[in-house]
Each structure stands twice: as structure tokens, then as C-alpha cells.
Amino acid sequence: MRKKKRGGFLNEIIEKQDLSENIVKLVISSPTVAKKRKAGQFVVLMVDERGERIPLTIVDSDPEKGTITLILQVAGKTTALLAALKPGDRIEHLLGPLGNPTEIENFGQVVCVGGGVGVGVAYPIVKALKNAGNRVVTIIGARTKAMLILEEELRQVSDKLIVATDDGSYGVHGFVSAVLQDLIDRGERIDRVYAIGPVPMMRVICNVTKPKAVPTIVSLNAIMVDATGMCGACRVSVGGKTRFTCVDGPEFDGHDVDFDLLTKRLRMYDDQEKRSLEKYRCECHGN
Ligand SMILES: Cc1cc2nc3c(=O)[nH]c(=O)nc-3n(C[C@H](O)[C@H](O)[C@H](O)COP(=O)(O)OP(=O)(O)OC[C@H]3O[C@@H](n4cnc5c(N)ncnc54)[C@H](O)[C@@H]3O)c2cc1C
Ligand code: FES
Numbered sequence: 001m002r003k004k005k006r007g008g009f010l011n012e013i014i015e016k017q018d019l020s021e022n023i024v025k026l027v028i029s030s031p032t033v034a035k036k037r038k039a040g041q042f043v044v045l046m047v048d049e050r051g052e053r054i055p056l057t058i059v060d061s062d063p064e065k066g067t068i069t070l071i072l073q074v075a076g077k078t079t080a081l082l083a084a085l086k087p088g089d090r091i092e093h094l095l096g097p098l099g100n101p102t103e104i105e106n107f108g109q110v111v112c113v114g115g116g117v118g119v120g121v122a123y124p125i126v127k128a129l130k131n132a133g134n135r136v137v138t139i140i141g142a143r144t145k146a147m148l149i150l151e152e153e154l155r156q157v158s159d160k161l162i163v164a165t166d167d168g169s170y171g172v173h174g175f176v177s178a179v180l181q182d183l184i185d186r187g188e189r190i191d192r193v194y195a196i197g198p199v200p201m202m203r204v205i206c207n208v209t210k211p212k213a214v215p216t217i218v219s220l221n222a223i224m225v226d227a228t229g230m231c232g233a234c235r236v237s238v239g240g241k242t243r244f245t246c247v248d249g250p251e252f253d254g255h256d257v258d259f260d261l262l263t264k265r266l267r268m269y270d271d272q273e274k275r276s277l278e279k280y281r282c283e284c285h286g287n
Contacts, residue, residue, distance in 0.1 A: 014067055019149040022074040022143075023117055024083045025059075025078045029223075031066030033058065033096045039128035040102030040219070040251055043068070044227045046093040047081045054078045055224045055246075057121040058097060069118030071149065096218035097248050098227050102217075105262055106133040112158075113139045113176050113184065113205055114195025119149050127157045129194075135159045139179045141197075145170035162282040177204040190214050195254060199263055206254040218254035220245050223266060237261050 006012045008029035013025035015255030017221050033043060044053050060069040076079050085091070093124040102125050110129050114122035119140045130136045135144075138158040142148040143166045155161045172179055183190065193216040195205035209216040222234040222245040228246035236243055239256035243249065246282045 008067075009090060013032070013085050013087050013089050013091070014065075014086055016085065020072065020147045020154075022083075023120075023147070023149055024072055024074070025120075026070045026085070027067050027084070028070065028091065028095055028286050029272065030041065030068045030096075030243065031063075031065055031263050033094070034061040034068050035063045037068065037097035038101035039104065039124040041097035041099050042250065043070070043094050043096030044098060045082075045091050047078060047085070048092050051092065053093075053225065053227070055227060056096070056179070057124075057219075059120050059123050063118075070172065071117060071169070073117035085164045095198060095227070095231050102128060102251060104132045109135045109137065109189055110192045110194065111139065111180060111181060112135045112194045113141075113196070113201075114154075115141045115176055116143075116147070116174050117149070118197030118201070118219075119154070121148055122194065123154060124139050124155075125194055125196070126154060130159075137162070137183070139164065139176045141165065141179075141201075143167065143178035163263050174258040174272040175201070176202070177201065177208050180205060181208050184208065185212070191202060194219075199259060201255075202254060203206070203259040206257070206259075210255050217251050218257060220252060220257065220262060221250075221266070222262060223268070240266050 010030045013026055014029055017025040025135050042055045042057045044055050046053050054070055056070045058068050059071050060079055072079050072082055074083050092236050111192045112122050126138050128138055136155050136158045137160045139162045142163040145165055162179050164174055193209050193214055195202045196219045206216050222236055224246050225231045225233040227246040229244045234245035236245055237258035240250045
């Protein structure tokens with residue numbers, strides 16, 4: 001019989017929490033990853049042996065308990081399978097920590113902007129920047145109040161937290177980019193911006209910071225397959241050079257990213273992804 005490690009069997013779901021309608025938090029037993037991981041890094045996992053490999057950011061870890069926290073939004077079949085797991089279930093494979101950690105220094109005053117599930121990805125970065133002595137202003141946004149995640153957790157690790165919702169149901173009415181524009185227009189000193197969220201959001205944030213040349217780091221969600229730099233699936237163009245998100249990223253200078261190419265490549269498998277999710281939902285319904 002396999003020995004139960006402290007905190008659970010390897011890759012066992014220890015805790016599950018629904019954060020919003022389609023965003024789920026999973027605490028998973030993974031002692032080595034929990035010990036080694038740094039802010040900005042991710043894991044690649046396979047839910048079952050026939051499943052596809054998907055990357056998810058390590059939002060937090062507890063090296064003592066040997067657990068890592070992932071936050072995922074149901075986007076297609078694999079994330080739907082993950083969201084259906086329960087405490088006690090196990091993930092087939094989980095590899096990490098992967099990717100380069102976020103460059104953390106005391107930059108002065110930094111603004112971290114998170115949108116949608118990107119708020120979860122932003123959390124470890126905000127925490128690490130705060131621990132490094134920065135004054136951290138965090139701006140988080142969602143389409144509506146019910147879809148907002150980690151508000152209290154981020155308030156605790158930020159010097160200032162501003163919440164925005166697209167529909168005005170909570171906080172500032174409007175996009176997170178408008179909140180950042182307002183800070184810049186009011187002459188607030190900003191030494192660095194981090195933007196993590198949907199591609200259109202990161203693109204607009206870069207357009208807001210470019211005229212004032214505020215260094216802006218984005219975390220790219222390119223499609224990944226092997227996550228070793230071999231297959232080329234996660235190819236992006238940064239400053240006119242080809243870079244692989246899995247080994248060169250996932251964070252890049254946002255002002256140099258070719259967002260048109262990224263958007264085009266993210267849509268490459270739209271039809272197959274839709275069919276795969278529909279088939280999975282029909283199968284679930286049939287059972
Ligand atoms: C470094 C990195 C960190 C990420 N961190 C998170 C996170 O913390 N939380 C979260 O909810 N999402 C995160 N993502 C996105 C997540 O990997 C995708 O949502 C997931 O792979 C979708 O798989 P699916 O089968 O459920 O959906 P599918 O139906 O297969 O695809 C839905 C959409 O997800 C994206 N996607 C699909 N397959 C992949 C893949 N193999 N690699 C990357 N993107 C893919 C595409 O944009 C696609 O249009 C991250 C992506 C990257 C590259
Ligand atoms: S995922 Fe294959 S090169 Fe990055």
C-alpha cells in the first residue's frame with residue numbers, strides 16, 4: 001500500500017472551495033513543489049492518464065503541510081474535470097515548479113492589476129513584492145461582484161486595494177485599466193506595474209502605461225503542451241524575437257509583447273476545444 005505522506009497522498013486533493021460560479025480553489029498534496037516554488041511559477045498537470053496537460057499557477061503553498069494551492073476557472077474540458085474532483089481524489093500527474101520566478105526587488109511603489117482568474121495568479125506576486133518592502137497598490141476586477149475572488153486575502157497583503165466591476169455591482173464601476181489610468185492622471189508615482197488577466201486586459205494596461213514609460217510586466221497564458229521548450233506550442237513574439245512562454249516566461253515586458261499574435265495562437269484550437277467540452281458535458285448528462 002502507498003504510504004500516506006504528511007498532508008495526504010501525493011497529488012491528493014486535500015481541500016476544495018468554490019470561490020465563485022466557475023472558479024474553484026484546490027489545495028493539493030505536493031510536498032516537493034510546496035518546498036521549492038517561488039512567486040510566478042506554475043505546474044503542469046494531467047487529471048487522468050488520458051487527459052491533456054494544462055498549466056496552472058501556484059497561488060500559494062504550505063511547505064510544512066506539503067500542500068500547494070491552485071485556483072482555476074472552468075474554461076474547457078480539463079478544467080471542468082478538475083473542478084469536479086473532490087477531497088480525497090487524486091490527480092494523475094503534476095509537474096513543477098516550472099517557469100521563471102517573478103523578479104522580486106524593492107522597486108518602490110508598484111501597482112498589481114488582476115482581472116478575472118488572473119486575480120489568483122496575481123496573489124503570490126503581490127505577497128512577494130510586499131515582503132520585499134514595496135508599497136503595493138492592488139487593483140482587482142471582475143465582470144460582476146459574484147465573480148470577484150480573493151478580495152480579503154489581497155487586502156491583507158496590499159497597502160491599498162481598489163476593486164472594480166464591469167457592471168458597477170461593487171467597487172468602482174468600470175475596467176481595472178480605467179482605475180490605473182486615473183492613478184496615472186492624478187500624478188501618482190508608479191515605479192512598476194504587473195498586469196495579469198485576460199489578454200485584452202493586459203494589452204489595454206500596456207497601452208495605459210506606455211506613454212509614461214512605466215515598466216510593465218505581463219504574465220502570458222500561451223497554450224502549452226510539453227512545457228520543456230521543445231514543442232514550440234507556447235511560442236510568443238517579444239520585442240520581435242521568438243520566445244517560449246514555458247521556459248523564457250511566463251512573465252515578459254508587456255510593452256514588447258505582440259498581443260495580436262498571442263490572441264491568434266490562443267484561438268487556434270477553438271473548434272476542437274468547444275467540441276471536447278460539449279462531448280464531456282453530454283457524457284456527464286447521460287450518466
Ligand atoms: C503559465 C500559465 C499559467 C496559468 N495559470 C492559470 C491559473 O492559475 N488558473 C486558471 O484558471 N488558468 C490558468 N491558465 C490557463 C489554463 O491553463 C487554461 O485555462 C486551461 O489549459 C484550459 O484547459 P481546458 O481543457 O479546460 O480548456 P480548453 O477548452 O482546452 O481551452 C480553453 C482555453 O484555455 C486555453 N488553453 C487550452 N489548453 C491550454 C494549454 N494546454 N495551455 C494553456 N492554455 C490552454 C486556451 O486559451 C483555450 O482557448 C494558465 C496558463 C498558463 C500558460
Ligand atoms: S509548451 Fe512546448 S515549448 Fe513551451
